[in-house]
Amino acid sequence: MTREPSSARVLVSGATGRMGRRVIEEAAARDDARVVAGVSRDLSGKIDDIPVEPADEFEVVLREYDPDVLVDFSVPEASREFVADCAEANVACVVGTTGFTEDEFAEGGLAALREASERVPVLHASNFSRGVQALLRAVEGAVSDLPGYDVEVTESHHRHKRDAPSGTANAILDRIESVGEFDGRIHGREGDALREPGEIGVHARRAGGIRGEHEILLANEHEELRLTHRAGNRSAFADGALDAAGWLAGRNPGWYDFSEVVAE
Ligand SMILES: NC(=O)C1=CN([C@@H]2O[C@H](COP(=O)(O)OP(=O)(O)OC[C@H]3O[C@@H](n4cnc5c(N)ncnc54)[C@H](O)[C@@H]3O)[C@@H](O)[C@H]2O)C=CC1
């Protein structure tokens, strides 16, 4: 069965990226999670004294560093392979990577992660900030309380972000559709057509260094409600992912949700 480490040994994939680096920095200040190594596609070397190994040697890295938990912020195609290898090696997986296809069983979906969760604990979240967890609950309440209101979701991110809409926007949209009666999502808006009742407008903006902003607008003819979350820096995400790593290591195999971490 499983170990119960007091300080989880963490392997970071995507270690040289914006998030991977921040996870390594934040972990240095904590005692519930200790980064033992990183892997990345494009560099080997060290970050803050943590060894970073080539991603194509991932299985060797698992054997050499013997982590309790993987924290992954990379790209979906790499993430799926890392998680499959972790399932073989009995390593828990915290995955923050976004851009998986919406249909989890389509090529590019989350199915590989779900499969791994039959053997090891797996927790995937599109947003590890606690503020976004609160936002999701607030959105659910607002949509339930305001049936018939028009709903538009807008997200803004830095110019380096590839996937759109963001994983968080997709999670918000799933939550909206789980509590309200809607007919579909309209991505962007152009041409000559009136807004249809029941559609949800979705807008993605990419500019500069914006860390991540999500706004849900609910409006009728008489009033507007705007719910907005703005990340000030990446520590909110890195800390949440490390909270999840400490919480997940040593648990039974299964599919876990970040809301369970936040609830404790
Ligand atoms: N869940 C959350 O709270 C958050 C999720 N994210 C997501 O995390 C992911 C990474 O974001 P950033 O760090 O900004 O990206 P980045 O581009 O700065 O870093 C990506 C890292 O993955 C590595 N990589 C890329 N392709 C690879 C491959 N084929 N094999 C192995 N490694 C590979 C790169 O070398 C790099 O180290 C994105 O999907 C992003 O949306 C970002 C912030 C918060």
Ligand SMILES: O=C(O)C1=N[C@H](C(=O)O)C[C@H](O)C1
């Ligand atoms: O790429 C990012 O930066 C972020 N990605 C996540 C997403 O796609 O929702 C979370 C956060 O918004 C930052």
